[in-house]
Each structure stands twice: as C-alpha cells, then as structure tokens.
Amino acid sequence: MSEDALALYVHWPFCVSKCPYCDFNSHVRASIDQESWREALLADLAYEADVVPGRELTSIFFGGGTPSLMEPSAVAAVIEAATAHWSPAPDIEITLEANPNSVETARFADLARAGVNRVSLGLQSFDDEALHFLGRAHSAREGFAALETAQKHFRRVSFDLIYALPGDTEDRWSATLAQALSLGTKHLSLYELTIEPGTRFASMVARKEFEPLDSDAAAALYELTDSMTSEAGMPAYEISNHARRGEESRHNLTYWRYGDYAGIGPGAHGRRLGMRTVRHRKPENFLSAIARKGHGIAEEAELAPGEAADEALVMGLRLSEGIDLDAIASRFRLGSVVDVAKVEELARLGYLKHSGTRIALSPAGRLLLDHILGEIAAPQPSVFAAA
Numbered sequence: 001m002s003e004d005a006l007a008l009y010v011h012w013p014f015c016v017s018k019c020p021y022c023d024f025n026s027h028v029r030a031s032i033d034q035e036s037w038r039e040a041l042l043a044d045l046a047y048e049a050d051v052v053p054g055r056e057l058t059s060i061f062f063g064g065g066t067p068s069l070m071e072p073s074a075v076a077a078v079i080e081a082a083t084a085h086w087s088p089a090p091d092i093e094i095t096l097e098a099n100p101n102s103v104e105t106a107r108f109a110d111l112a113r114a115g116v117n118r119v120s121l122g123l124q125s126f127d128d129e130a131l132h133f134l135g136r137a138h139s140a141r142e143g144f145a146a147l148e149t150a151q152k153h154f155r156r157v158s159f160d161l162i163y164a165l166p167g168d169t170e171d172r173w174s175a176t177l178a179q180a181l182s183l184g185t186k187h188l189s190l191y192e193l194t195i196e197p198g199t200r201f202a203s204m205v206a207r208k209e210f211e212p213l214d215s216d217a218a219a220a221l222y223e224l225t226d227s228m229t230s231e232a233g234m235p236a237y238e239i240s241n242h243a244r245r246g247e248e249s250r251h252n253l254t255y256w257r258y259g260d261y262a263g264i265g266p267g268a269h270g271r272r273l274g275m276r277t278v279r280h281r282k283p284e285n286f287l288s289a290i291a292r293k294g295h296g297i298a299e300e301a302e303l304a305p306g307e308a309a310d311e312a313l314v315m316g317l318r319l320s321e322g323i324d325l326d327a328i329a330s331r332f333r334l335g336s337v338v339d340v341a342k343v344e345e346l347a348r349l350g351y352l353k354h355s356g357t358r359i360a361l362s363p364a365g366r367l368l369l370d371h372i373l374g375e376i377a378a379p380q381p382s383v384f385a386a387a
C-alpha cells in the first residue's frame with residue numbers, strides 16, 4: 001500500500017425502516033431533502049480534501065444506512081468531486097451498499113453510469129421467514145431479482161448473508177451456503193447474528209421473546225462456513241469476508257491494513273495524517289455543523305503511537321494474511337507491539353501462526369479473536385527516541 005494512497009468513506013444515514021439487529025448509525029425520516037444532503041456531503045468532502053491534499057484516491061465506499069436510497073445524481077456528484085480533489089487510481093474501486101428492494105434495484109443502471117463499479121447487496125437470507133424475523137423490507141424473490149440485475153450492471157457484486165439465527169442448524173446453513181456459492185459472485189460477507197446492546201433484538205432477548213443460538217452451535221456454523229468457502233475457492237480473507245483471489249474489497253483492506261482514509265457524512269469515522277476523526281452522528285446535528293463550520297467533525301484527536309499500533313494490531317489480525325510485527329513497530333517507532341512470549345505460547349497451542357516477523361490467527365484462533373488480542377497486546381510499548 002503506497003503511503004500516498006487514500007480511501008474515502010461516505011455515510012448515508014437513512015433507511016426505510018430500522019432492522020431489529022442493527023446498531024449502525026441509521027435513521028428513519030418521513031422525508032429527506034436530497035438537495036441539502038448532496039450539498040452537505042460535498043462541503044464535508046471539500047473540507048477533507050483541504051486537510052489531506054495531493055493523495056491518490058484508491059477507493060470510495062458509500063455505506064450506511066442505505067446509500068442506494070441516495071439520488072444517483074448525488075452519488076455522481078460526490079464521485080466527480082472526490083476524483084477532482086484527489087487523483088483517482090487507474091483501477092479505483094467505487095462500492096455502494098444496496099438493499100434489494102425493487103425501488104433501489106431500478107436505480108442500478110443510473111448508479112453504474114454515476115461511476116459505481118462494485119455493489120454490496122444486503123440479501124441477508126434466502127428464506128422469507130428468516131427475512132421477516134430479521135425485519136428486512138424485501139422478500140427472497142426480490143433478493144434474487146436484485147442480484148441478477150446487479151450482476152448485469154456491475155462487474156463486481158458481493159452480497160451479505162446472516163447466519164446463526166435462533167434454531168439454525170448445520171443442514172440448513174450448509175444448504176443456504178451451497179446456494180450462495182452457486183450464484184456466481186466472487187465476494188461474500190457472511191456474518192454471525194450477534195445481539196448488540198441497544199437494539200430491538202437486545203430488548204426482545206431480555207424479555208425472553210427468543211433465545212439466541214448458543215455459542216457452540218454458532219462456532220460449528222462458523223467452522224462449516226470456513227470449510228465450505230475454502231473448498232469453493234473463496235476462503236476467508238477476513239473474519240467474515242470471503243473472496244476469490246484478487247476480488248477482496250480493496251476499500252476494507254485499507255481499514256484492516258491500517259491505511260489512511262477520510263470519512264464523511266453523519267457518524268463517519270476517519271483516520272488520516274495520524275489523526276482520528278468522528279462526524280456528528282445525528283443527521284440534523286451533522287447538517288447544522290456543516291452550516292456553522294463547513295464540516296461535520298464532532299471529535300478529532302491525535303493518535304498516540306502506542307494507541308495506533310494497538311489499533312493496527314486489532315485490525316490486521318482480522319485478516320488471514322495477518323500482520324508484520326516489525327513493520328508496525330517501525331512505523332510507529334515502537335520497541336515492540338506484542339508480548340512475544342505470549343505469541344509463542346499461543347502459536348504452540350495452535351491459535352496463532354508465527355513465521356518470521358509475521359503473525360496470523362489460525363482458524364481456531366479466529367473464534368477467539370478478542371481474547372487473543374487481550375493476551376498478546378504489549379502492556380506498555382516503549383517509544384524509541386526520534387532520530
């Protein structure tokens with residue numbers, strides 16, 4: 001990854017309804033003034049371009065929320081401005097997350113004309129009952145139709161599925177996954193259903209309206225996912241993401257490889273020039289910040305070297321390729337970023353692969369990511385004196 005490279009994340013904060021498992025920054029509003037939102041995003045973008053000038057733009061990612069609800073002309077305006085502020089890489093990846101409702105599917109041709117070259121579809125399930133449980137606003141039939149339309153308009157199409165729903169079995173999930181792998185996509189995001197605090201599902205579980213799948217059964221489904229996708233030539237390159245070689249999400253690789261990215265729009269996070277940024281989460285607060293200051297930043301702070309190295313470790317260990325410990329240490333001018341004795345112990349136990357200066361999680365280790373991070377993080381990394 002060149003030091004010059006920059007990725008851009010654009011957050012569109014609106015959805016038609018709130019899914020009961022969702023803890024993203026998404027909001028439902030009776031009406032949305034698309035014109036004001038386009039102008040606000042362009043202002044936020046121009047601010048970032050002033051702060052981080054002269055970079056090569058390697059990817060743009062429209063996430064949300066439901067960015068397929070954006071007017072394609074607003075998507076086009078953001079792409080046009082971003083590629084004018086920065087130099088676009090010849091193979092720039094421009095992804096947009098889409099829901100498979102018919103209204104949104106009808107916009108795919110215009111979104112492709114706007115410059116989007118990769119779509120990530122939130123199919124989530126092929127089963128109407130499961131879609132109903134997940135509070136999704138589309139049917140399985142609409143999902144298949146959206147995938148077909150997307151594959152006509154975009155060269156790269158990924159889709160998401162959620163597994164480990166209450167009552168899920170290995171038989172049911174392996175049938176779903178086999179079907180998913182037969183649909184001609186080269187990238188899949190496969191997420192285990194987790195009950196996040198503050199969501200409607202969390203309240204339902206507290207009221208005992210349903211019981212989540214137990215962790216052993218969920219781990220068995222994870223292992224099944226790992227083996228089926230590997231056999232099909234789409235192994236996990238990250239905990240929940242699977243791709244054929246070369247079809248990985250370049251944008252998300254920038255996050256996991258700890259590259260620089262600008263984040264604009266409500267609640268967007270960014271990290272560039274050693275600074276972490278967070279935008280105002282609530283859409284109305286974001287708009288008023290833009291009107292007052294010309295940008296939507298709510299917090300901006302310098303990342304201390306130890307903190308940045310810890311983050312790089314957390315992000316990098318999500319990847320199958322793992323991380324180069326020496327590269328992180330020298331990048332942040334630190335003596336060491338891990339407790340080496342712990343790394344060796346976990347490698348002996350089969351949770352980590354350790355080769356030269358690189359470490360990566362084994363499949364068994366991936367199930368224990370948080371625990372392993374807690375074990376290996378160096379207690380107090382020492383800082384070299386600046387040369």
Ligand code: SF4
Binds near residue numbers: 019024065066099
């Ligand atoms: S569509 Fe996506 S972002 Fe919107 S509420 Fe559902 S899960 Fe959350």
